[in-house]
Amino acid sequence: MKDVAFGQYYPADSFVHKMDPRVKIVLSIAYIVAVFLVQEFYFLGFAAAFLYILVTTLVARVPFLKVLRSIKAILFFVIFSSVLQVLFNREGTVLAKWWVIEITDVGLLRAAHISLRIVLIVMGTALLTLTTTPVEIADGIESLLTPLKWIKVPVHAFALIMSIALRFIPTLMDETDRIINAQKARGADFESGNIFRRIKALIPILLPLLVSSFRRADELGDAMDARCYSGAKGRTKYKKMRLTYRDFIGFILTAGLIVGIVFLNGVLGVAV
Numbered sequence: 001m002k003d004v005a006f007g008q009y010y011p012a013d014s015f016v017h018k019m020d021p022r023v024k025i026v027l028s029i030a031y032i033v034a035v036f037l038v039q040e041f042y043f044l045g046f047a048a049a050f051l052y053i054l055v056t057t058l059v060a061r062v063p064f065l066k067v068l069r070s071i072k073a074i075l076f077f078v079i080f081s082s083v084l085q086v087l088f089n090r091e092g093t094v095l096a097k098w099w100v101i102e103i104t105d106v107g108l109l110r111a112a113h114i115s116l117r118i119v120l121i122v123m124g125t126a127l128l129t130l131t132t133t134p135v136e137i138a139d140g141i142e143s144l145l146t147p148l149k150w151i152k153v154p155v156h157a158f159a160l161i162m163s164i165a166l167r168f169i170p171t172l173m174d175e176t177d178r179i180i181n182a183q184k185a186r187g188a189d190f191e192s193g194n195i196f197r198r199i200k201a202l203i204p205i206l207l208p209l210l211v212s213s214f215r216r217a218d219e220l221g222d223a224m225d226a227r228c229y230s231g232a233k234g235r236t237k238y239k240k241m242r243l244t245y246r247d248f249i250g251f252i253l254t255a256g257l258i259v260g261i262v263f264l265n266g267v268l269g270v271a272v
Contacts, residue, residue, distance in 0.1 A: 008066075008129065008130065008169070008170050009129065009130065009131075009132070009133050009134070010062050010063075010066060010130045010131065012060065012061040012062065012131075013061075014059060014060045014061040014062075014131070015059050015060070015246055016056060016059055016060035016131045017060065017131050017132075018244075018246060019131075019244075019246045019247055019250055020140070020241050020242065020243055020244070020246075020247050021132050021136040021137060021139060021140030021241065022140040022143050022144055022241060023243065023247040023250055023251070024128055024131070024132055024140070024250075025128070025137070025140045025141065025144060026144070027250050027251070027254045028124055028125060028127075028128045030254050030255075030258065031049070031052065031124045031254060031257070032121050032124060032125075033258070034049060034052075034254070034257050034258045034261050035049050035117055035120050035121055035124070036117070037258065037261050037262060037265065038113075038117070038261055038265070039265045043112075043113075043116070044264050045260075045261040045264050045265065046116045046117075046120065048257060048260050048261060048264070049120050049257065049261070050120060052253070052254075052257050053067070053120065053123050053124060053127065056127060057127060060127065060130070060131050062127070062130050062131065066126075066130060067123050067126055067127055067130065068123070070122050070123055070125075070126030071119055071122060071123065073122075074118060074119075074122055077118070078115050078118050078119060081111075081114050081115065081118065082111035082112075082114065082115050083111075085107055085110045085111035085114060086103055086107045086108060086111050087101055087103075087107075088107075089104055089106060089107030089110060089111075090102060090104065090107075091104060091106040091107070093105050093106075095108070129166065134162075134163045134164075134166035134167040135163055137162065137163065137166060138159040138160060138162050138163030138166075139159070139239075139241065140241070141155075141158070141159045141162055142155050142156055142158075142159035143241060145158070145159070164220070168213075168216070171216070172209065172213065175209060175212050175213075176205065176209055179205050179208050179209060179212075180205060183204050183205060188201065188204060189201065
């Protein structure tokens with residue numbers, strides 16, 4: 001559970017950590033758009049997106065292994081999606097055939113395309129949470145959604161929910177590890193048997209975790225009531241968000257990534 005990077009903040013005094021959270025959220029969305037712009041079979045675009053993540057990680061002074069660990073949480077989904085593409089794609093040259101199953105070159109390329117897209121998107125979002133605290137993310141979302149307040153959308157409540165959810169991810173991970181160790185000390189076995197037996201063995205973990213989550217939520221509600229929390233009305237910010245030169249550099253680099261991918265798509269598309 002500790003290998004899951006999403007929702008965990010890595011403190012550091014870096015260029016990326018000091019950027020405006022609103023800008024980092026917008027740039028993360030732009031990065032996801034850039035990854036989706038990479039057309040099929042044009043893997044130079046994915047190489048550019050990976051280089052963007054690598055450089056950003058180095059500048060942020062975050063261990064690259066932590067970013068890679070974010071893939072572990074969605075590894076099953078990546079493998080499952082790739083297998084579906086390989087087994088059910090009928091386009092291209094047949095490389096291998098067994099019974100009704102055909103493996104084609106196009107199917108393999110599309111499986112690699114989908115896998116790379118998912119992995120790069122997850123790495124990008126993990127890097128956002130590793131370099132931005134939950135409070136900063138909540139403030140950034142609230143600021144970006146400010147226009148929705150004109151139509152009576154509870155933006156502050158939505159941002160608060162996001163902040164609490166992100167804050168509770170590492171807490172629930174630690175709680176899960178504690179429950180697993182306690183069950184193992186009582187003789188529970190989570191590693192042997194078939195998949196159905198392993199799923200059944202998770203029930204002694206899920207029930208205490210669910211009870212603990214409700215207890216923590218109840219305690220948090222009592223703590224907010226004790227501090228007279230009443231929503232966004234009349235609240236002020238201790239830290240004011242301001243754009244700096246770091247944010248403009250981030251905008252330029254991300255725009256360069258999008259332009260580069262669009263250029264590669266055009267050049268490679270003409271070449272094909």
